[in-house]
Amino acid sequence: MATLLLIDGSSYLYRAFHAIRELSAPDGTPSNALFGFVNMLKKLRQQTHADYIACVFDAKGKTFRDDIYPQYKAQRPPMPDELRVQIAPIHQAVAAFGIPILMIEGVEADDVIGTLARQASAQGITTIMSTGDKDMSQLVDDYARIENSMTEEVLDRDGVFAKFNVWPEQIVDYLALIGDTVDNVPGVPKCGPKTAAKWLAEFGSLDNIIANADAIKGVVGQNLRDTLQWLPTAKELVTIKCDVDLSSELPNGFDDLKYQTEDSATLLQLFTRFNFRTWVREMEGKVGQAAKPETPKGITSDLFGDEPNEAIPAEVSSIPAAPVERHYECINTSELLAKWIDKISAASMTAFDTETDSLDQMQARLVGMSFSVQAGEAAYLPLAHHGADTPEQLPFDDTLAQLKPWLESADHKKVGQNLKYDQHVLANLGINLAGIADDTLLMSYVLASHEKHNMDDQAARELGETTIKYEDICGKGAKQIGFAEVDLDTATAYAAEDADITGRLAHTLLPRLQANAGLHYVYRDIEMPSRQVLYVMERNGILVDANKLNRQSHDIGLRLIELEQQAYELAGQPFNLGSPKQLGEIFFDKLKLPVIKKTPKGAPSTDEEVLSELAKDYPLPKVLLEHRSLSKLKSTYTDKLPLMINAATGRVHTSFNQTVAVTGRLSSSDPNLQNIPVRTPEGRKIREAFIAPAGCKIVSADYSQIELRIMAHLSGDAALIRAFEQGLDIHKATAAEVFGVSLDEVTSEQRRYAKSINFGLIYGMSAFGLAAQLEITREAAKTFIERYFNRFPGVAEYMEVTRAAARDAGYVETVFGRRLWLPAIKSSNGAQRAGAERAAINAPMQGTAADLIKLAMVAVNHWLIAEKLSSRLLLQVHDELILEVPEAELDLVKAKLPEIMASVATLKVPLLAEVGVGENWEEAH
DNA sequence: CTGCTAGCATA
DNA sequence: GTATGCTAGCAGA
Incomplete structure (x- = not known):
């Protein structure tokens, strides 16, 4: 059976405009409605496979309803200018998508949709009306239904009744009774949806209600009798006209409503103008394919000439060329x-x-x-x-x-x-x-x-x-x-x-x-530009207070000696506290402490988790824990960092490695400045040694909950998106959903659970892992996860889809098209495969976050240069940028830095970056 | 001197 | 339960 898809363009125009917060093209033209509209079109095209399609808009000028009732829609404010300027690009986009546009003067979009729906029903064609307008419910019949692509609500005959308690053919009467304040159509005073539905259930139709008006009691009954004269007009106003003459618009009937060829070039132009980066990339792929017909591979004398000889799909590994003669x-x-x-x-x-x-x-x-x-x-x-x-x-x-x-x-x-x-x-x-x-x-x-x-x-x-x-x-x-x-x-x-x-x-x-448009974008617009920023950051280096670190080393050294003495006494003999092997012998052979877990090689483990557990019952492990953490700080940081200061610059210059992390993240080495301690008070003292020179401050800006926001974007989960749009404490909001309590009823324990599950999701969690983390049984963890997925079904679906996609393709992708390959996903080794599946879940989130902050680094650096500022980018720590800022530029950078970071991309959730300022990294963080 | 393991610092 | 880099200890050169 053939299907007709009718898009209520006028309704979506307003909805897109109001649903999306501020968004504008580089030239300042607002673009929120365009973005929302195009998003909706893409979604519709993906979800609904129609044989015929039309997007219907209101035409300019008066309609027949204004003649019936001059006050019709009189109170409606004029269209805001911010929306008006987006009308033309929206029409352009619809047309470029190959969707026929209908605008008929003298009637509203509803009337055109009604007419087409009736004609379709008569021919046995199924009609899907994509709208958010409840008035359209009157058009629903056995062939025509409403699908609201924003709320995903579907209204067939039963659906209409379930929602309004009246049948579609009663909707007109129902609307006449309750009136429509938006369109300035009065109904019966004090008669709302409940009363109208009740009357219609009792009397069947408006005519019959009018006939029996005297029998209705109370104030509302009197109101009804007072409005009897008006009701027929009201009914006429709310009735959608289903006999609009469309013969001149559609001489060939429905055949004029077939999908046209998509005009990718126009879409690319449009998306570029409005800076919709993801879509630009998508279109570049299509336009590129269309514009570049395959050419035979030729021999060129200039091997590094500008034009590639042949477009070889990235999936196809290259065939080694014939040996080249060398000179x-x-x-x-x-x-x-x-x-x-x-x-x-x-x-x-x-x-x-x-x-x-x-x-x-x-x-x-x-x-x-x-x-x-x-x-x-x-x-x-x-x-x-x-x-x-x-x-x-x-x-x-x-x-x-x-x-x-x-x-x-x-x-x-x-x-x-x-x-x-x-x-x-x-x-x-x-x-x-x-x-x-x-x-x-x-x-x-x-x-x-x-x-x-x-x-x-x-x-x-x-x-x-x-x-x-x-x-x-x-x-x-x-x-x-x-x-x-x-x-x-x-x-x-x-x-x-x-x-x-x-x-x-x-x-x-x-x-x-x-x-491959996506890969090329990642290379050309992310990696190559951030390569230059990384060079600048490495060259800048960061100022480190060597004296401070040396004093800390000294203090830690004294404490370590004390701890060693205590440990020797408790153990009954001296031993090397830094040797897991010797420690194991003391613990498990000599003192007969219980073995909590084993290392992969089978030796009893003495890691922090085990020591913490044993510390509950024995004194020695507690001493070891403090010794471990302090000696780590001393050997890795307070002893080493002063030695890494470059004699010529007086600063520490790390190396950012751009090509080691399979997810697209950076890594830092010699020294690694991406793992400077922050969690413990002792550790944070090390951050205090990363300082700004005289006249400058350290400014740090970090993305808030970036990976969870990306999860919301990728999964499209409505509840999660809503939580971020409302700016809620996301762990608290998660807890409220999962435990079914209100936000202010969430206990700190519940929040902790929710935080664990949020992190677990990012890491491709299993019930086992969550149980270990929360120290609860695996069954409890399992029901907890089930409750989460119940409340956030989009997330559950995303996890499954991602796993399947990874298995199918052997890779997953970031929002920007970066490919993250998972060779182990097809391994015959179950553990390896499971590991690859977890990585598949994590990689798009970690990788998209990496893409975003790289774009941010490029944008920030570009801004600093364009504005001729002396502020300098120093470090990147995955979701954080650290700068050195002269005091004169402090206010500007404080305001602009998080703004740039938040606006490098438009996702389904807002991005947020938080900024801090201080004499040193610890204060700024 | 080199390579490996256990452990631990960060996001 | 994801992604990294560095250290000390230790074994086998």
Whole structure:
């Protein structure tokens, strides 16, 4: 049976406008109604498969109802300007989606819908009226029903009766009796839905009620008798006209209401103008496919030319190309140097690499550089080799000066493998590397975050080439020599190969990224821009008060000695408190304490959980717990951090690794500044040592409940979305739902339970895990989870859908299209598979959060530069950004920073960032 | 000197 | 129950 879908455009216009908070295009044009409307259209298109479709709007001007009753809708305020300006783009969007638009002068949208619905019913066509307008209930019959796509309410004949206690054919009478304040149609005073339904149940119809008006008692009965003259007019006003002449609009009848071809180009244009990023990405994929017909793979002389030869789907792993003939040379004369400067100046893209004497990017000194502009052809320029044969090497300073313009030119595009490192190395020499167009490390990471991304592995995987390993030429371990000690022939073979392979990798990987709009967006608009911000943050470094940490080390040291003495007495012998093995022997062999759990290798565990449990009954574990936590703080933080201060800058410069975390998160190392303590008072003292220089403050801004908000967005769960929209304490709100109490009745115990389940959900929880966390039985945890899923069915469904999608595709995606691969999801090992399923649940949330804060970092950095501010980004800790801000800029940054963070994307729930200020990180947090 | 384990710091 | 990085201890070079 054929189906007709009629969208009540006028009703959704207002609903979308009021349902969504402020939202506007970059130029300030409001876009909330457009966003809501398009969202609704997409949802409808996905959910409802109709043969015929129309979106109906009110036309301008008066209607026949104004002639009947001049006060009709007289009290309705004019359409707000903010909505009015969105009408044209909304019509444009509807049309571009391929949905026919109907606007008939002299009648309202309802009348057009009524007419079409009646015509459809007569032909046996099912009609779905998508509207939120209760008046339309009068149109429901055996063929026509209402589906409200916002509330997902469905009203068929029985549904109408269930809702209003009258049948659809009585709705007109019912509306006439109760009137419509919005449209300024009076009814019978004091007659509401209850009374109207009661009368209609008793007398069947308005006519019959009028006929029996004298029999109705009370004030309402008198009111009825007073309005008898009016009621027929009221009925006429609320009756939807079902005989509108549509012959000139639809000469071919329903055939004129078929879906048209989607106009992706217009949609892309529209979404770009209003900055609907997710949809832009979606459309870019479609437009790209349509605009780029497949071309045969050709041979180009310029291998790094701008246009990819062929769009290879990202899913298809590349087939290693045929061996490339290599020609590498060593630049050791001014003629060769001139030749290569010409080459790289003319090239549209140069693969570039540096060789240095250290892995520490802030300390590393340049030893040489290599270049390649064509597959198989590359050159190595040695600059600081020394050793037995320090031969034909061009002079360091002079050669670098010749290359500096090219290195610092944004017009000369470079591609490299981890150019952030090379950028540091050159910055150490006062050279500001520019024109960084591509990075094969990031390409590999975006295409396949679960693979290895080092150049040797990439070369083998993507090109089928075996490369010279660093260790092959420099040795390893203590006997390793610096690259400057390597002879020039060997160095050339190695370094030129690096540039050559990098260029060829870029040429292979870029088309695969471009073939997928989502991945390309993640690479081009998230990873490449945040690469630059990370460089800036690493370069900035953070000021650390070494004296303060040293004093803390000293104090902790004294306390540790006390604790050791106590432990020796309690144990009856001295032993190494830091050795789990010795500790185990004392605990379980000598003192015969009970074994609570075992390590994976089978030894009795002595971790914090076990110690806490044992501490309830024995004194020694308590001493151990304090010793453990203090020695961790001392060895990892208070002892180490002062040693990490860079002598030249006086600051600590971490390395942000952009390509290790499979979820898209960053990691920090040397030192890791993403795990500075915060939970315990002793730990927080370490944060106090991260300080702002004189005249500055530390400003910290963190996203509030970012992963739960993303869960609300991804699952679309109405209750969860509502809780965030209302700005509630989310754990409390969860508790209220799950325990069925009001918000102010939630006990702290209930809130704690809810908090655990919220975190558990983010981690792909099982009943077992939750039980352990809450120290309750597994059965109790299970019923608790069931109650949660009952209250938040959208979340339950999302979990299942995600698991299934991961099993199907082998990966899951973030909101921005980042792919998170889960090779273990198809493992025959049950435990591994279960682990991968938990990761599949967690990854979209953790990964989307990572995408968001990367976008925020880029936006904040961009703002700081555009406004020429001196404030500096220093650190990122997954959901937190830390800046150093001069006092003069404090108010501005305090206001703008959280605003930027909250507005990098528009999700189904608002984003919130909270800002703090202090002399040090602890105060600011 | 290198690689592994247990344990623990963060989001 | 997700994702990381670092330390000390220890075993086998």
